[in-house]
Amino acid sequence: xxxxxxxxxxxxxxxxxxxxxxxxxxxxxxxxxxxxxxxxxxxxxxxxxxxxxxxxxxxxxxxxxxxxxxxxxxx
Amino acid sequence: xxxxxxxxxxxxxxxxxxxxxxxxxxxxxxxxxxxxxxxxxxxxxxxxxxxxxxxxxxxxxxxxxxxxxxxxxxxxxxxxxxxxxxxxxxxxxxxxxxxxxxxxxxxxxxxxxxxxxxxxxxxxxxxxxxxxxxxxxxxxxxxxxxxxxxxxxxxxxxxxxxxxxxxxxxxxxxxxxxxxxxxxxxxxxxxxxxxxxxxxxxxxxxxxxxxxxxxxxxxxxxxxxx
Numbered sequence: 001x002x003x004x005x006x007x008x009x010x011x012x013x014x015x016x017x018x019x020x021x022x023x024x025x026x027x028x029x030x031x032x033x034x035x036x037x038x039x040x041x042x043x044x045x046x047x048x049x050x051x052x053x054x055x056x057x058x059x060x061x062x063x064x065x066x067x068x069x070x071x072x073x074x075x
Numbered sequence: 076x077x078x079x080x081x082x083x084x085x086x087x088x089x090x091x092x093x094x095x096x097x098x099x100x101x102x103x104x105x106x107x108x109x110x111x112x113x114x115x116x117x118x119x120x121x122x123x124x125x126x127x128x129x130x131x132x133x134x135x136x137x138x139x140x141x142x143x144x145x146x147x148x149x150x151x152x153x154x155x156x157x158x159x160x161x162x163x164x165x166x167x168x169x170x171x172x173x174x175x176x177x178x179x180x181x182x183x184x185x186x187x188x189x190x191x192x193x194x195x196x197x198x199x200x201x202x203x204x205x206x207x208x209x210x211x212x213x214x215x216x217x218x219x220x221x222x223x224x225x226x227x228x229x230x231x232x233x234x235x236x237x238x239x240x241x242x243x244x245x246x247x248x249x250x251x252x253x254x255x256x257x258x259x260x261x262x263x264x265x266x267x268x269x270x271x272x273x274x275x276x277x278x279x280x281x282x283x284x285x286x287x288x289x290x291x292x293x294x295x296x297x298x299x300x301x
Contacts, residue, residue: 009096012161016100016154017081020107023150027262034269041276048283 077254080106080247088247097161102247104154106255107147108177112215114144114259115184119212122205134201134299137208139266141187143259148181172224176217183211191297201299270298 084102091098118141125133155174156166168174190207194200 009161012097012157013099016157017103019153019157020103020150023146023153024258027146031265031269034273038269038272038276041280045276045279045283 076250076257080251080254083243083247083250088243089241094162097158100154100158100161102251104151104158105248106252107154108151109252110255110259111144111147111151112180113256114140114147115180115215116212118144118208119210119215122208122212125201125205126209131201131299134205135270136267137205138191138299139263139270141184141208143262143266145181145184145187147259148177148184151177152181180211180215183214187211188297192295195295197300204299274300 080102084099088099088102090096118137121133121137121140125131125137155177159168159174160166187204187207191200191204194203
């Protein structure tokens with residue numbers, strides 16, 4: 001296995017670029033989690049609408065969205 | 076674009092005679108700082124539009140721009156500290172105006188989300204947040220003027236990367252700046268789409284529950300309510 005030997009300056013440069021990469025990846029990961037939650041809710045609502053179309057009855061009220069007390073948006 | 080910029084930084088742009096390899100940190104640090112500060116100003120401009128039109132979409136745009144800029148600002152502080160450690164031997168230097176002003180701007184915007192979260196009424200939340208975004212957005216250009224007016228000048232100026240030195244340095248820097256701007260716009264649109272979808276879903280859920288009237292979402296949130 002080849003080990004990349006970095007000098008002092010190289011280490012700092014690599015560190016800075018890795019920090020940037022991690023920041024972007026973390027952001028994308030958080031957004032992906034949120035999008036998957038939205039997708040789950042869409043599927044849930046689609047099932048409710050489908051059930052309503054089949055029975056012709058009034059639909060059961062949809063369950064409340066997952067509780068979010070966090071600062072991060074529900075928007 | 077960013078990948079191309081970073082490839083140019085390592086394989087095209089020459090190594091700096093003074094700083095050596097650590098100068099290459101600037102190709103990520105400086106564009107990130109410029110885009111973050113422009114994002115804060117854009118947040119202020121969107122907030123002006125919100126106050127003028129009272130359309131919540133502008134508040135949402137302002138919120139997302141500021142949110143993204145805060146994320147980039149964290150990157151700026153971290154990469155700046157890494158460069159400072161490599162160049163000056165310290166992670167942070169308090170007598171550098173640019174560093175301190177940027178930290179002040181960052182801390183100022185760090186209060187934006189708690190401010191929003193502390194206001195329950197969505198209308199008041201949007202108004203107060205817009206006023207904050209405009210005031211803070213006007214403060215941001217001080218960052219740029221602080222660099223220009225700084226007497227110590229141990230912190231390198233962004234302008235020197237494009238005006239002095241070989242053309243390959245300025246070309247690489249401009250490609251990196253363009254790449255960072257495109258990254259910001261892409262992520263901004265990505266988050267906006269996510270927020271809009273989430274908002275539409277909530278509205279659909281209310282309609283399915285038989286409540287066509289507007290009702291505030293359950294639970295307090297820092298994000299704008301469309």
